[in-house]
Amino acid sequence: MTAFNRADAAAVVATYADDGVLMAPGRPAAVGKDELAIVYPKVFETVGFAMAYEIKEVVQISADWGFVRSATEGTETNKATGVVMPAAYQELFLLRKSATGTWQIARYCTSKISPAG
Numbered sequence: 624m625t626a627f628n629r630a631d632a633a634a635v636v637a638t639y640a641d642d643g644v645l646m647a648p649g650r651p652a653a654v655g656k657d658e659l660a661i662v663y664p665k666v667f668e669t670v671g672f673a674m675a676y677e678i679k680e681v682v683q684i685s686a687d688w689g690f691v692r693s694a695t696e697g698t699e700t701n702k703a704t705g706v707v708m709p710a711a712y713q714e715l716f717l718l719r720k721s722a723t724g725t726w727q728i729a730r731y732c733t734s735k736i737s738p739a740g
Contacts, residue, residue, distance in 0.1 A: 624674070624676045624695075626638070627672060627674070628672055628673065628674055630667035630671070630672070632660070632663035632664040632667055633660075635659075635663050636656055636659045636660050636663055638727060638728050639656055639659055639727060639728045639729075639731075640719055640721065640727040640728065640729050641655065641656055642654070642655055642729070643655070643656065643659065643727065643728050643729055643730070643731070644729070644730045644731070645659060645662065645731050646730070646731065646732040646733070647733055648733065648734055648735045650662075668702065669701070669702055669703065670699050670700065670701065670702060671699065671700035671702055672697065672698075672699055672700075672710075673697045673698045673700075674695045674696065674697035674698075674710070675695070675696055675697050676693055676694070676695050677693060677694045677695075677696075678691060678692075678693050679692045679693055679694055680692040686720070687719055687720040688717070688718065688719055688720075688729075689717075689718045689726070690715060690716060690717050690718060691714075691715075691716040691718065692713075692714070692715055692716075693713070693714045693716070694711070694712070694713050694714070695710075695711065695712040695713075695714060695733075696709075696710070696711045696712075697709075697710060698710060710735070711735070711736040712733050712734065712735055712736060713733070713734055713736060714731065714732070714733045714734075715730075715731075715732045715733075716728055716730070716731050717729045717730040717731075
């Protein structure tokens with residue numbers, strides 16, 4: 624999350640498994656590090672993020688698999704217009720332990736929460 628807030632695409636992609644999948648709102652799934660290495664820089668070129676994260680749940684479901692449920696709130700800045708808007712998301716990370724023992728993102732699904740209105 625720190626890498627995401629500082630728009631460090633390489634560091635974000637490094638947290639994924641080689642076959643990791645990003646499922647983001649309004650976008651087709653990005654599958655594998657090669658696609659993720661294209662998607663994240665494009666996102667960071669167009670939007671600036673200032674987000675706070677809250678871990679809601681962490682569950683290890685087997686020796687090599689677990690999940691994290693989180694909530695994110697803050698602002699997004701449209702870099703083309705400079706417009707800053709409030710933003711809120713809910714996320715689900717499916718994690719897999721690598722051969723070296725590092726937990727990596729196998730699947731990441733995020734959905735934007737509509738502002739109250």
